[in-house]
Amino acid sequence: MKTLGRIFIILFAFVLLSGLMVAAVDASGLNQPDFNGERTEFRPQGQGGEEGGLPFRPDGDRESGERGGRGGFGWIFGAVKNVGVISVLVILIAWPRSMSKKKKKAVAGP
Amino acid sequence: MTEEVSKSTSSQTRYKLWVDILIFAAFLIAMDPRSSGLALHEWLTLSMLAAMTVHLLLNWDWIIQISSRFLGKLGGLNRVNYILNWLLFVDGTLIMISGIMISEVALPLMGIQLPQGFGWRRLHDMSANLFLLMLGIHTALHWNWIANTFNRYLTQPIVRLFVAGSKKDASA
Numbered sequence A: 001m002k003t004l005g006r007i008f009i010i011l012f013a014f015v016l017l018s019g020l021m022v023a024a025v026d027a028s029g030l031n032q033p034d035f036n037g038e039r040t041e042f043r044p045q046g047q048g049g050e051e052g053g054l055p056f057r058p059d060g061d062r063e064s065g066e067r068g069g070r071g072g073f074g075w076i077f078g079a080v081k082n083v084g085v086i087s088v089l090v091i092l093i094a095w096p097r098s099m100s101k102k103k104k105k106a107v108a109g110p
Numbered sequence B: 001m002t003e004e005v006s007k008s009t010s011s012q013t014r015y016k017l018w019v020d021i022l023i024f025a026a027f028l029i030a031m032d033p034r035s036s037g038l039a040l041h042e043w044l045t046l047s048m049l050a051a052m053t054v055h056l057l058l059n060w061d062w063i064i065q066i067s068s069r070f071l072g073k074l075g076g077l078n079r080v081n082y083i084l085n086w087l088l089f090v091d092g093t094l095i096m097i098s099g100i101m102i103s104e105v106a107l108p109l110m111g112i113q114l115p116q117g118f119g120w121r122r123l124h125d126m127s128a129n130l131f132l133l134m135l136g137i138h139t140a141l142h143w144n145w146i147a148n149t150f151n152r153y154l155t156q157p158i159v160r161l162f163v164a165g166s167k168k169d170a171s172a
Helices: A002-028 A074-108 B002-030 B038-058 B060-069 B076-101 B118-141 B143-171
Strands: none
Touching: A002 B038, A002 B076, A002 B118, A074 B002, A074 B118, A074 B143, B002 B038, B002 B143, B038 B060, B038 B076, B060 B076, B076 B118, B118 B143
16 A cells, blocks of 8 residues: 555656646747748658658658667667766766775775 | 564565666667667657656655755765756656657557657657766766675675586586
């Protein structure tokens, strides 16, 4: 029962934050493709849209997009890059901290 | 009694370690949707909401303790940790909600169609990159715990297993 209550609190916080974010994005007009109503969206001629074909999507419709273009060992590069970023931060933060702890211990003596 | 408490703490720590390893691995896969594919990316990140909830539940006592002492006397590191954890929660929520708004696989499969927009896509990318940096700082601040627990529950049992194996071979 206690755990259920805690889960409810976490999900409530998540839903509340999500609602605030959606409201903020909608209010700011950040999600409008045409910000002032003046700029028209670029559409290549003869490719779908109102002429009956597939609707043109400005981003993400290419084969090399998020749909799995980087096959083979491409994922290793992505994973190594992300682990690298985290490792650099760990070295920059954790290493000086452990060094200062060792120094403090050495100063305190046996 | 003390032994029971120690056993329960030990199993909870082990559980925490495995949940954290799972979340970390899932995050690495989710961070590269071009390789994992959009379907895996979306379903994995949606299921990470459950994993994150478990992570928070396992650290609930710490959250409550620091929340009640935040405005009073509290060590600097705990304060930084607490603020960083809130930022991670807010950013994680932004990643999920922006991901849901630009979903091309999971939501359409559930029969939900949302209007696509550049704003959510941009927010999704930005928040994911920010999350990576904050996760790095979060990992660094908990590095001692990670190293000690990893050593205690993963490295040492494996080493013991090999030592026991070699002793058996020597006695045979």
